[in-house]
Amino acid sequence: MAATDQAISGVPGRYAAALFELAAEAKAIDKISDGLTTFQAMLAGSTDLQRLVRSPVFSGEDQLAALEALCAKAGVNGIALNFIKLMAKNRRLPALSDAITAFKALVAESKGEVAAEVTSAEKLSEKHVKDIKAALKSAMGREVQLTAKIDSSILGGLIVKVGSKMMDNSLKTKLQNLKIAMKGTG
Numbered sequence: 001m002a003a004t005d006q007a008i009s010g011v012p013g014r015y016a017a018a019l020f021e022l023a024a025e026a027k028a029i030d031k032i033s034d035g036l037t038t039f040q041a042m043l044a045g046s047t048d049l050q051r052l053v054r055s056p057v058f059s060g061e062d063q064l065a066a067l068e069a070l071c072a073k074a075g076v077n078g079i080a081l082n083f084i085k086l087m088a089k090n091r092r093l094p095a096l097s098d099a100i101t102a103f104k105a106l107v108a109e110s111k112g113e114v115a116a117e118v119t120s121a122e123k124l125s126e127k128h129v130k131d132i133k134a135a136l137k138s139a140m141g142r143e144v145q146l147t148a149k150i151d152s153s154i155l156g157g158l159i160v161k162v163g164s165k166m167m168d169n170s171l172k173t174k175l176q177n178l179k180i181a182m183k184g185t186g
Contacts, residue, residue: 012095016102035080053093064088108145119149119159
């Protein structure tokens with residue numbers, strides 16, 4: 001429970017909790033989760049979309065119009081689209097990705113699953129995703145709802161987050177540790 005509490009704290013957590021309550025009331029948790037997963041995948045795969053969401057340079061109206069068009073093209077609609085639009089209208093788009101992650105943590109908890117996030121330098125194959133899910137399920141003893149992110153700055157390896165626990169096995173971290181160790185020996 002403590003891990004989920006950390007995952008749903010702050011502004012993203014408040015938005016996620018409100019969305020989860022609305023989704024449960026509308027009996028549309030899975031549909032909303034699918035829509036937000038689609039949007040989060042679009043966001044992870046496009047630096048232009050990330051810039052649109054994070055930059056205060058764009059007006060709220062421009063962000064809203066662009067997001068509506070992208071969501072329509074991707075098939076994100078209903079409550080999921082309204083949630084994204086609300087975040088845009090309230091100028092909370094920089095917190096959108098974290099709010100989606102917090103929502104997924106709430107969904108996972110409601111299903112008796114654990115939410116995990118895996119960051120890799122490149123897109124993981126379906127086989128790798130399955131293997132990671134199986135390993136996490138074995139370690140956690142519960143089903144795992146996995147979110148994959150891409151961050152080319154880690155160079156290689158993986159960063160796995162489950163609740164408040166993180167295992168950083170990225171090449172970037174290993175090189176930083178080696179650099180620190182070499183400074184200490186000189």
